[in-house]
Amino acid sequence: MTVSKKIVLLGHFGVGKTSLVRRFVENTFSDNYKVTIGVHILKKEVILPENQVNLIIWDIEGNEDISATRSSYLMGSHGFIYVFDTTRRSTFEHLEHDLDHLRNHYNNVPVTVVGNKNDLITPAHLRENRPLFKRADFFTSARTGKNVELIFEDVTKKMMS
Amino acid sequence: MLETYKKQYLYPKVQFVVITKNGKVAESDDSLFPLRRGTDITGFHPFFESILPLTDRAGEHLSYSCVHIKDRICDVDCRTFKDKDPLIVIHDLTEHYQSLQTVAQKRNETVIETEVLTLQNTYLQEKEAFKRTFIANFSHEIRNPLTGVFSFTEMLEKTQLSDEQYDLVEIIKSLCQDLNIMINDILDLSKIEVGKFFINNEIFDFNALLESINFIYSTKARQKNLQFHIHRDENIPQYIEGDRNRIKQVLANIIENAIKFTDKGQVALYVRLNNKRANKINIQFEVTDTGIGIAKEDIDDIFTSFTQVHKDSKYPGTGLGLAIVKNLVNLMEGDISAGSEPGKGTSIRFNLRLKFPLHHKPRQIKNQEEEGNILFNNRNKYNVLLIEDNKISQIIVLKILASQGSFFLDIAENGSQALDRIEETRYDLILMDIRLPDVTGYELATVIRNTPEKKYAGTPIIALSGSMMGDGKKKYKKAGISDILQKPFKEQQLLKKLKKFLK
Numbered sequence: 001m002t003v004s005k006k007i008v009l010l011g012h013f014g015v016g017k018t019s020l021v022r023r024f025v026e027n028t029f030s031d032n033y034k035v036t037i038g039v040h041i042l043k044k045e046v047i048l049p050e051n052q053v054n055l056i057i058w059d060i061e062g063n064e065d066i067s068a069t070r071s072s073y074l075m076g077s078h079g080f081i082y083v084f085d086t087t088r089r090s091t092f093e094h095l096e097h098d099l100d101h102l103r104n105h106y107n108n109v110p111v112t113v114v115g116n117k118n119d120l121i122t123p124a125h126l127r128e129n130r131p132l133f134k135r136a137d138f139f140t141s142a143r144t145g146k147n148v149e150l151i152f153e154d155v156t157k158k159m160m161s
Numbered sequence: 162m163l164e165t166y167k168k169q170y171l172y173p174k175v176q177f178v179v180i181t182k183n184g185k186v187a188e189s190d191d192s193l194f195p196l197r198r199g200t201d202i203t204g205f206h207p208f209f210e211s212i213l214p215l216t217d218r219a220g221e222h223l224s225y226s227c228v229h230i231k232d233r234i235c236d237v238d239c240r241t242f243k244d245k246d247p248l249i250v251i252h253d254l255t256e257h258y259q260s261l262q263t264v265a266q267k268r269n270e271t272v273i274e275t276e277v278l279t280l281q282n283t284y285l286q287e288k289e290a291f292k293r294t295f296i297a298n299f300s301h302e303i304r305n306p307l308t309g310v311f312s313f314t315e316m317l318e319k320t321q322l323s324d325e326q327y328d329l330v331e332i333i334k335s336l337c338q339d340l341n342i343m344i345n346d347i348l349d350l351s352k353i354e355v356g357k358f359f360i361n362n363e364i365f366d367f368n369a370l371l372e373s374i375n376f377i378y379s380t381k382a383r384q385k386n387l388q389f390h391i392h393r394d395e396n397i398p399q400y401i402e403g404d405r406n407r408i409k410q411v412l413a414n415i416i417e418n419a420i421k422f423t424d425k426g427q428v429a430l431y432v433r434l435n436n437k438r439a440n441k442i443n444i445q446f447e448v449t450d451t452g453i454g455i456a457k458e459d460i461d462d463i464f465t466s467f468t469q470v471h472k473d474s475k476y477p478g479t480g481l482g483l484a485i486v487k488n489l490v491n492l493m494e495g496d497i498s499a500g501s502e503p504g505k506g507t508s509i510r511f512n513l514r515l516k517f518p519l520h521h522k523p524r525q526i527k528n529q530e531e532e533g534n535i536l537f538n539n540r541n542k543y544n545v546l547l548i549e550d551n552k553i554s555q556i557i558v559l560k561i562l563a564s565q566g567s568f569f570l571d572i573a574e575n576g577s578q579a580l581d582r583i584e585e586t587r588y589d590l591i592l593m594d595i596r597l598p599d600v601t602g603y604e605l606a607t608v609i610r611n612t613p614e615k616k617y618a619g620t621p622i623i624a625l626s627g628s629m630m631g632d633g634k635k636k637y638k639k640a641g642i643s644d645i646l647q648k649p650f651k652e653q654q655l656l657k658k659l660k661k662f663l664k
């Protein structure tokens with residue numbers, strides 16, 4: 001059975017949402033930063049043991065304030081990937097608050113939390129920020145591809161269960 | 162006319178599409194995208210795939226801004242009706258959104274840039290602060306065991322030791338001392354940096370300070386065949402209010418450095434009066450040398466911690482000295498600067514804003530002689546030669562004699578240097594370590610006694626020895642040594658011996 005599921009990547013600008021999607025869908029990466037405005041919608045099939053899922057991935061523009069995100073983009077979502085940039089504190093210091101917002105407004109939608117740009121940080125940095133980082137489900141690198149497949153798999157599994 | 166314009170500018174930018182309930186294209190004007198009737202609109206672009214489930218209910222108006230569809234950027238409206246098929250209206254706003262993109266690009270890049278910068282800064286600052294506290298604590302902790310080693314070594318020194326053992330103990334002590342100086346430097350620096358360093362102002366005898374500096378550094382300079390002079394402005398009052406120990410530390414560090422990097426010529430300290438108003442006084446100090454100098458591009462680095470401009474092992478050191486100097490001078494509200502010409506020499510100049518008492522009666526010095534302390538009066542100056550290779554012993558003697566103000570001291574580190582010295586200068590007394598690198602004290606004493614014209618036939622020679630074991634006494638008498646002082650000795654013990662022979 002094939003189903004279509006809409007997932008949205010959330011997070012501040014520049015955290016690597018577009019890069020993660022490009023790595024996942026096209027397996028490419030670029031160091032150039034092209035700011036996303038509005039939304040790019042891409043599709044990728046994920047094959048799970050029981051079923052095939054068409055992921056319709058909404059790569060939206062970054063926003064420092066999650067509550068300012070256009071609600072039309074979020075409407076009808078089946079899953080969220082919340083991305084922060086492990087190198088920039090401002091992108092994860094309000095993580096708890098943002099997740100609360102999602103819980104309050106999209107209670108049934110599963111969220112996978114991702115700390116990206118893992119290739120740039122040291123174990124010491126990880127240790128120092130542990131209290132905030134512990135909410136992350138995965139640490140990824142769009143540049144190296146590390147854990148990128150996993151996050152999409154994870155959110156898909158959560159949606160299907 | 163208007164209609165033609167509208168056709169040209171408006172219609173091509175808006176596309177109307179009617180779809181069936183299950184997402185097939187029913188009608189389309191194809192103004193933007195060609196859509197074949199009867200095909201699945203979801204197949205045209207995934208955007209439609211994700212909005213189709215939302216068109217189930219009648220009376221909806223879904224409105225999406227800034228959606229990238231193929232290579233256009235569009236606003237999309239979707240309306241559902243009770244008795245009609247859903248309508249999709251696509252507005253092409255590519256140009257408008259592209260200009261927004263440029264603005265967003267600029268803004269985001271700037272924000273990220275400053276964020277990364279401030280992040281790096283706070284990160285560095287936190288690291289730096291941590292490092293400083295760590296160093297402060299660490300150096301503090303390391304001092305205790307070191308003090309332990311030092312005092313046990315001193316205890317060991319007082320036990321029955323052979324001369325050889327005694328010398329080894331002296332080496333341990335001297336290494337401890339070096340370590341101690343380094344740790345104190347680090348501790349000072351980190352205290353300054355964490356703001357826990359305090360200046361301790363008191364009224365002190367400025368002349369006495371300069372005299373003791375003069376004694377210590379002219380002795381050290383002569384050891385390297387250099388000259389050291391102090392040029393002092395007579396208008397500077399004798400009593401000054403300031404942190405005597407810190408001023409001394411600053412001067413000592415700079416002069417020590419100057420001597421270290423000078424192989425011939427001279428080191429001079431100029432003390433000038435900048436200005437004096439009410440009870441405030443601004444004094445300028447300048448230390449000049451004729452040493453190897455510092456390259457222009459390095460001159461700014463000399464006051465930075467852990468930087469050694471001359472990385473040659475010929476000039477060892479931690480590179481902390483001048484960093485401390487700069488910090489101390491700044492703490493005392495002064496400025497410091499350096500000038501240099503490679504191969505010609507260096508001058509380091511700083512000024513201090515100090516105070517001086519308008520009326521000051523120095524406390525009557527207790528009559529120390531009455532208390533049984535030996536004192537020399539300043540009227541007679543004695544030339545003393547110290548023959549000693551151990552740095553600690555050198556410093557001990559130096560300090561004791563400096564406190565008296567009645568001596569000129571020369572230091573020779575071995576027998577052959579000693580013989581050179583006694584040829585140049587007529588000494589009133591000789592202090593001599595019994596174990597020297599090249600000869601024993603007994604041998605050297607015999608040679609000195611027998612110099613031509615018997616110049617030193619009657620000069621007192623006091624041997625410094627770590628042990629009085631065995632046949633020592635007989636041996637020194639035979640060698641012509643006048644007396645012996647057992648190491649380690651106290652200030653009064655040395656002065657007593659000197660007094661005995663310098664009547």
Ligand SMILES: Nc1nc2c(ncn2[C@@H]2O[C@H](COP(=O)(O)OP(=O)(O)OP(=O)(O)O)[C@@H](O)[C@H]2O)c(=O)[nH]1
Nearest residue numbers: 013014015016017018019031036062117141142143
């Ligand atoms: N080193 C490294 N750089 C990354 C990684 N992911 C993204 N970047 C870089 O980070 C910058 C921003 O990446 P994007 O993917 O455009 O970020 P975004 O979240 O889509 O940004 P907005 O669209 O403005 O919200 C780009 O320069 C990327 O090359 C990563 O995992 N490692």
Ligand SMILES: [Mg+2]
Nearest residue numbers: 017018035036
């Ligand atoms: Mg993006």
